[in-house]
Amino acid sequence: MxxxxxxxxxxxxxxxxxxxxxxxxxxxxxxxxxxxxxxxxxxxxxxxxxxxxxxxxxxxxxxxxxxxxxxxxxxxxxxxxxxxxxxxxxxxxxxxxxxxxxxxxxxxxxxxxxxxxxxxxxxxxxxxxxxxxxITTSYIEDAKKIIGKLENRPKIAVDIGGGAAKDFAPLLLREIGCDVQVINENISGCSRGPDPTSDNLSELITTTNKKDIGFAFDLDGDRLVVVKDGKKQTPDVTLGLGVAKSLELGYKKFVLSIDTSVSVEKFIKEKGGTVQRSKVGEANVIDLMLENNAQAGGEGSSGGFILPEFNYCREGILTSGLIASMLDGSKFNEILNFMESYNQIRDKTDIDSEFHDKVIEEVKSNFSKDYSEIITLDGIKGIIDEDSWVLIRKSNTEDIIRVSAESNNKEKCKEIVKDTIKMVNQSYEKIR
Incomplete structure (x- = not known):
């Protein structure tokens, strides 16, 4: 448990x-x-x-x-x-x-x-x-007030994944003016698992061939994954697109989890916004938002865009509508291309929980030698250069240590993760 x-x-x-x-x-x-x-x-x-x-x-x-x-x-x-x-x-x-x-x-x-x-x-x-x-809910009407009515009638494929978004996401998108095709409406016969961030979403990719965009939800509808031009996008792209829309709406003050893509932070700062980083975890992002009156932000690893004025949680359904409202302009592809130019890898290695703290302390000393900046807000994050970083964190529930990395060079990102996992495992062997 x-x-x-x-x-x-x-x-x-x-x-x-x-x-x-x-x-x-x-x-x-x-x-x-x-x-x-x-x-x-x-x-x-x-x-x-x-x-x-x-x-x-x-x-x-x-x-x-x-x-x-x-x-x-x-x-x-x-x-x-x-x-x-x-x-x-x-x-x-x-x-x-x-x-x-x-x-x-x-x-x-x-x-x-x-x-x-x-x-x-x-x-x-x-x-x-x-x-x-x-009771019933005014959720759809409330969301429509934030998104507004679309004039271009974008064609959208929605992959419910058999989850609770069934009666909400398609309805919201239709109400704001989208042409919607729904797949995997029910759990029975669903072609994929409950987590769209880990599934390959092959049916949605095929369905979106003649659509403007595809959206996939998890079972409870707070996670959202985007499929565009036949490609499943990273969860960070979902967050990045939500952030781009909130910048368009005039918001400037953001909170991002420490493992969110640097591309999102760069995009915010280029548009005159400010960014604070929180510990990983939706609740930690929201706590810092409340503490600093932040206007938007979220957690890249879970595709979780958060808009506090509407909800203090990851907002997959609202975000799908916000992203749909951006499809009628060239800005959308510019934003997507910018965020796609960065590569994230999230991996893990098996380490007994009783050794987590000692292993992380050992790795910290190695990071201090190799990287110019070390951040210890949540685990240890080493800043390699302005486009590359690596983060190791212990799991609170499993015998694993998580390794996340990013770079604007795909091969470099792979090497960073490979070398860091090797370093973690060597530290484990040394202290056990």
Whole structure:
């Protein structure tokens, strides 16, 4: 089971059971000051069982539950602003046998101070039983106000991946004026896995041959991957395009995770904007956004563009509409070409968790000799030159160390990753 600020996740029936759901939701109740909580789920087979158990736990502790049914994560986040708290039953991009919960307080995901209160047992003072009410959402209408109406009627292919974006992404795109073809509407017979960032998206690539663009979503609709001109783009490109649109709207103050492409930062600065870097993780990006009143930003590794005025979460559905609104001009290809000129590789190597800190400390000393600038905000990031960097981070949930790198030279990027993984493994052998 994984217990992080991104939520609780596990294989349902093995390391995540209904007893766990009851316990974590009981604990979550203590954080809900409004005594109201919005709840929604994605399309996983175990979703209804988990949602019903979560609802029962919340109601037992006097929380009124407002049920959205099967909806994307961004919809729950949006509605949680109105009710004070929210709960998403989802394991995001994990395989179908997984499930989990994302906890929302005041429209944002929980932070590192709040996580212990959810995973450690809380004794709740008994109160009256809460009630459950089914509600609808104004999400589509709210998103349309930000995007506006399109005049050029772009042709778009949408790959739902059998997820919760089914009744939202195609509708939003049609409402703003797009000609939409939908594939992989349902989990049954879906041609790909739940994570579009790791799948090759072959059916979407074929479908977009005669389209202007293709969009692929994960199961809960917060991740978005772009397919353009027969090519699957990196998640950083999704973020970069969202950033480009927000610059067009006049926003200047951005937060990016430390592992986001340097191309996005360069693009922002060339347009007169400012950038601050946060630790990796959606919640960490949002915490820094709130702290500094940032207007937009996100996390490149997950294709996660975030627009705080609309939602404190990765916004795959809104972003698809924002990107569609950029398709009628030459600027779109200019932006895409600029961001495509950078190459990112994200890899990992197996290292026992008990040695993570020692290995990273050992590598840090090597980085200090090899690179002119070392950043220790989250793991160790070595700045190689203005177009190249490498980052190593320990996993909080697995016996691995993650290695990320970028360069405007593809072969150089491969060599950076290869040499860094070798350095990590040698350090491991040395200290064990």
């Amino acid at each position: 994984k217990k992080t600020i991104s939520g609780i996740r596990g294989i349902f029936g093995e390391d995540l059971n209904l007893k766990d759901v009851l316990e974590f939701c009981n604990n979550f109740s203590s954080l809900i000051k409004s005594k109201k909580c919005v709840i929604g789920k994605d399309t996983r087979p175990s979703g209804s069982m988990v949602k019903n158990s979560a609802t029962a736990a919340l109601m037992k502790n006097g929380i009124d539950v407002f049920n959205l049914g099967t909806v994307p994560t961004p919809v729950v986040f949006r509605e949680a602003r109105n009710y004070g708290a929210g709960l998403v039953i989802s394991s995001s991009h994990n395989p179908l046998e997984w499930n989990g919960m994302k906890f929302i307080i005041e429209g944002r995901g929980i932070n590192e101070d709040e996580l212990p209160q959810i995973i450690q047992h809380q004794d709740i003072v008994k109160t009256k039983i809460g009630i459950e009410t089914e």
